[in-house]
Amino acid sequence: MKKEKFFSLCIGKVFLVALVFFLVLSQGYGQYREYHLFGLVVDTDSNPLAGVDIFLQDINTSRNYRVRTDKSGKYVLSGLPHGRYQVTVKKEGYETRTFEWDFSQPQERMQKVEMETIILASGEKLKTLASLKELKAAVEEVMQKIQQNQLESALSQLQELAEKYPEDSNVHYLLGVTLGRKQRYEEAIPELTKVIEMAPEFAPAFQQLGFCYQSLKNMDKALENYKKSAELDPANYTNLYNLGLILFEMDKVDEALGYFEQALAAKPDDLDTLEMVARCYVNKSDLPKAVEYLEKARALASNEEKIKFLDSFISTLKAQIKK
Secondary structure, eight states, rough: OHHHHHHHHHHHHHHHHHHHHHHHHHHHHHHTTTTTEEEEETTTOOOOOOEEEEEEEEETTEEEEEOOOOOOOEEEEEEEOOOEEEEEEOOOOOOOOEEEEEEEOOOOSSSSEOOOOOEBBBBBHHHHHHHHEEEEHHHHHHHHHHHHHHHHHHHHHHHHHHHHTTTHHHHHHHHHHEEEHHHHHHHHHHHHHHHHHHHHTHHHHHHHHHHHHHHTHHHHHHHHHHHHHHHHHHTOOHHHHHHHHHHHHHOHHHHHHHHHHHHHHHHHHOHHHHHHHHHHHHTTTTHHHHHHHHHHHHHHHHOHHHHHHHHHHHHHHHHHHHO
């Protein structure tokens, strides 16, 4: 009787151990087959990257997993247990990126998850981006100096930048502008010419060239560049005013009037343009029209000397109209 009880008890223990083993095995089996991940790794030009290593480390347990992309840049990681993972993505010659992937929610069935595409920049691309960031900061610094009329300091910095970044149109443009402000027009012209060769649709470069040629009394070249700027940017009233002024001085009154009127359309309250439109009408012997524009200018004027001049001009024209 005692032997039978012992045998029965042993059987019970074996059954209990087997049951515990089964439960542990079942839990482990479920744990290791919870997530099926797949995704793609590309470069900054969207080209697939082969041979990229992706390392995952469970933050809580320190378990490690590794997968590598195939020739199509794709990777598959099947049977990943739930957890939070520190992820490192590496390939020689490219930046190393790190992520945290959160798969902490336990799953009863395998979950397929398409991961967001990973983009890696090459070492050369990173150098280029760093260089561009440095250049952008330098250009912003120079622009501030120009605005504050610190022209010598701006010029020195721009000359260094032009040597370091000879293909950057912004640097050459600012160098041309700075030289122009220092009245070194003959030196400014080659810099601005480089700009229009690199960026032929950049209207301000043509305007600055026009100003340089105008300052050097080369009116034909000034007109050529101002007109090109006007074609590219018909709303730039300063350029249109300068263009009209040259034509007026060349006694091309009708053509000048057209540009002055365009300038007024862009900025209706510009005092100088209103006065020049009036002068054009004086030259065309349309004195009432001239008075009309002078009175518009008079209504906007705040400077006492300017008001006195306009009052005198208007009185003179009105006296001539009465004759």
